[in-house]
Amino acid sequence: MDAELQEIRDFLLTSPDYAVLPEPVLDRLPKLLNVRYLRRGTPFPPEESAADDLWLVRAGAVDLRDSQDELLDKLGEGDIFAVPEDADPLNPVSGRVVEDALFYLLPGPDARELRQQHPGFAERFERASRRPAEQARAALGAGGNRGQGVLTVSVGELVTRPPITITPESTIRDAAERMTEQEVSALIVMSGDALAGIVTDHDLRKRCLAAGRSRQEPVGNIMSSRLQTVTRETPAFEALLMMSRQDIHHLPVMSGQQPVGLISTTDLIRHQGTNAVYLVRDIRRCESVEALSQVARSLPELQIQLVQSGATAFHLGQAVTAVIDALTRRLLKLAETQLGPPPVPYAWLACGSQGRREQSVHTDQDNALIHADSKDEEVDAYFARLAEFVTDGLDACGLPHCPGDVTPANAHWRRSVSGWRKEFSRVTYTPDTKRAMLAAHYFDLRVVHGDAALFDPLRSEALTMVGGQPPFLAQMARNALRRSPPLGFFRQLVLVPSGEQADTLDVKKQGLLLISSLAQVYAFQGGLTGMHTLDRLAGAVHAGVITRDAGENLCDAYETLFTLRARHQVDQVKAGEAPDNHIPPKTLSALERAHLKDAFAVIGTMQKNLRSRLAAKGTL
């Protein structure tokens, strides 16, 4: 066959939906197509289209919306749309061309014939015709509470009934009867109108039966009275984190001074199906590196559950970071047991994404250590051994050693307080590219374990200092602009050209880190103390460093990239592969690709703004 319509045939091959067809079919397919051009603003599909018509976008873009005008899907180059047999009356989907578009249209009868002959194609076709309707239902479903992940709800929504209360003077026996009768595992103890404490079945066991106390004693004697509380508005996730950090299982829910409910870990876990709390508790119970590495195996599983329950980027990062922090603390305890107590106070610091609490399961170690000043040379040797123990332990738990050698086993990252102070001023007073890179790391250090008073004042001191250092800020900004998002001139995604990661996007290096770097520069400009990228962006808006729109766009972009990466990693974990940051855009839906491009475009715009400010004044 000659090269007639070869161009169209080639294009069909780039569409995953058409590419499933065998070669000879693809060869004659172009002859079956019609070509249509629809101007921006035209309703889609056009009125005259018939059931089963299959539209393939050659250029341009189409938005599909539900009856509430919520965006369900965005069709772009290479995406198909199958005209449904009858519109779903409950969830009518309406489309509109949003960028002048050229389509290749396979008429209904031909599409039906192809489906009959090629089951693979039929499957793609079904999916294309179902997709908007399904997304409509999903969008509707998300409006209600049912089926929604606990991570997106607040505590108030989980409280199903008022708390069962008891007075402190009641006997322990009364309390036990009350709990049995009401089928609850905890009671709120009220002294008049005020919250006095809570008593749980755990307290009954531990403080009464095991302690040999009389059942006639007042409940007040065994209740917990130093209470952590939450309000109805507290995100359920925060409550969960609070419980896992403090190792408690019940939290009173307050409205003002009045308890309005009681939530338990069971409530949260029942709704969420995750074991973040148990994971942290299990970690705390491990007595050897070996045991820890066993427990750490369920970390990828945790990410799967969090992603499936609809966790936001913020929550996911917090949860994974909490678990990794717990692992690190446990290893430090084990190290201290083995090496003996530390000769001087110290603090273990997390760096990079763990420092900012933005971690996902695919990560390597980035740590540092600070210890009190001491003349004794043995002190440094002790911490070197400690660092080695812990980093090897983390490695055994599936968090590989840092390839860039950012580790307290390396003397550069293990310093005394005065050593760190010197280092901070070295990199901030006479900045160059390399020093600014180090500084970017230093300012993202967070105390995971040990004496926070060693490091935190140092950091705030340095932060105040750099505010008056225009050359430092300019160098940080230049560093933040060294990499651009992978978006080409025509809004096409620019993929890694070759090698093992060919045809993928590194959403971390080419996306998330760019936002984090920008946020760090804003944080310096605004003298912000927050560390999380989203906190910094919010702070930057508040301090007037960037506009509200810009801040929201960057937060959205961050959220998009983080979520896509998390889901990509979940797919990898499920497929038995090692999770990474390299997303092949082919695996994304049209909507996801559109969001991804939007995210990259936002980064590009903000980089441009920063660049022109830098160029205008030579500083910030």
Add this chain to the structure above:
Amino acid sequence: MQPPGPLLFCWRRQRRAAKVPAGPLRDYLAGKIPDLSKDCRETPFLAVDLETTGLNPAEDQILSIGWVAMDGLTIRLDTAGQCWVRPTREIPEASAVIHQITDDQAARGGSLSEALGRFLEVLEGRVMLAHHATVELGFLDRACQSEYGFACMIPTVDTLRLAQQDMERRQETVRSGGLRLNALRERYNLPRYKGHDALNDALAAAELFAAQITHRAEDKPLPLHRVLHRPGPLW
């Protein structure tokens, strides 16, 4: 010379049909042309592109004819066709580079009269559409003259002229190269095609036309005579 108005054009066309000897041109001229007062979006078109050895119809030769039919603004790829013509002289190197047709390939083509016969058959009842149609009309007239003794009188729209009109209306200055097919396509968000054979360029022109009409007409009527290149505007 003032181009003939539509009525005169139809009349002369019928007269010529009576004079032309039996054959493809006569069949073509005897056929009806689309109603000039009907909307463009209900008119049958045939987008056409010629590849030639040069730009001068008096000296250069047709190498291939590519076409694709449009029913209104829907381009029907099932009608896409292309035929090659064996040139009677060697292909100048310059045009071989552009079209990537070499003497060898061209040698496999058929005669001009076969190609013309096929082409006139598919053109019947349709308005021809081409980018910079003067070239196409010049070569087709010349070819019909030499094959049948008469020029062919094809009702035609020209996407280049439409673009010019649009720019004049918006008082835009035309940049050099700004009226090229690819430059114009870019304005309408149409993709860039790699291939430049006659069929590809015919398709490219058809898509451009669909875009131009879609934007020009918006939702209002746009009768065919308002966009015709030949016969020219009403008197």
